[in-house]
Amino acid sequence: KQEVTQIPAALSxxxxxxxxxxxxxxxxxxxNLQWFRQDPGKGLTSLLLIQSSQREQTxxxxxxxxxxxxxxxxxxxxxxxxxxxxxxxxxxxxSNYKLTFGKGTxxxxxx
Amino acid sequence: xxxxxxxxxxxxxxxxxxxxIECRSLDFQATTMFWYRQFPxxxxxxxxxxxxxSKATYEQGVEKDKFLIxxxxxxxxxxxxxxxxxxxxxxxxxxxxxxxxxxxSPLHFGNGTRLTVT
Numbered sequence: 001k002q003e004v005t006q007i008p009a010a011l012s013x014x015x016x017x018x019x020x021x022x023x024x025x026x027x028x029x030x031x032n033l034q035w036f037r038q039d040p041g042k043g044l045t046s047l048l049l050i051q052s053s054q055r056e057q058t059x060x061x062x063x064x065x066x067x068x069x070x071x072x073x074x075x076x077x078x079x080x081x082x083x084x085x086x087x088x089x090x091x092x093x094x095s096n097y098k099l100t101f102g103k104g105t106x107x108x109x110x111x
Numbered sequence: 112x113x114x115x116x117x118x119x120x121x122x123x124x125x126x127x128x129x130x131x132i133e134c135r136s137l138d139f140q141a142t143t144m145f146w147y148r149q150f151p152x153x154x155x156x157x158x159x160x161x162x163x164x165s166k167a168t169y170e171q172g173v174e175k176d177k178f179l180i181x182x183x184x185x186x187x188x189x190x191x192x193x194x195x196x197x198x199x200x201x202x203x204x205x206x207x208x209x210x211x212x213x214x215x216s217p218l219h220f221g222n223g224t225r226l227t228v229t
Binding site (some may be wrong): 004034036041042043044045046049089091093096097098099100101102103104 | 117143145147152153154155156157160202204206208216217218219220221222223225
């Protein structure tokens with residue numbers, strides 16, 4: 001059974017700091033991995049999708065890496081801003097497009 | 112970009128009543144939609160896969176007679192929580208995938224429905 005773990009569960013940083021969120025998964029037989037952002041009481045916003053054959057993806061200040069063989073992914077956020085405060089979720093995509101999610105990392109960026 | 116609309120965003124109902132939640136793909140056709148549930152401080156858990164024109168497939172432990180899913184068109188799936196009880200209070204969220212794309216296209220999510228059963 002696939003399990004996804006995200007560390008840390010919560011993170012508080014001052015504005016402007018670079019930070020890394022970690023995601024690990026137990027079964028390396030995944031199709032892709034997707035990072036999402038969830039604001040309180042809201043739905044999910046897709047941030048980055050990394051295909052299983054790729055090692056990283058970048059979008060603006062975000063960079064996600066994937067090491068499929070070791071079952072790890074990281075989300076790097078550069079020059080963090082208060083507006084980045086949210087819960088960040090990592091999900092691996094199994095067959096039939098089903099996602100297995102981690103519990104998320106609650107990020108707070110302090111002005 | 113692809114947009115998924117979910118309605119209502121918030122609902123409060125009395126124990127024993129039924130609640131219907133709608134999930135619409137606004138600018139693409141979705142042959143498959145997914146329903147997830149999220150309890151506080153827990154992961155989103157897949158409940159069922161909704162297939163247009165056929166029966167939904169449910170994950171282990173999810174009661175199909177309690178959570179009725181109908182996917183009558185390529186842009187609409189509904190989840191009905193029948194005879195709701197307080198333990199059904201949760202955040203329900205749907206996702207959809209553009210029909211013609213493979214695994215390399217991201218899944219899109221609705222904004223979720225907060226269900227509170229009193």
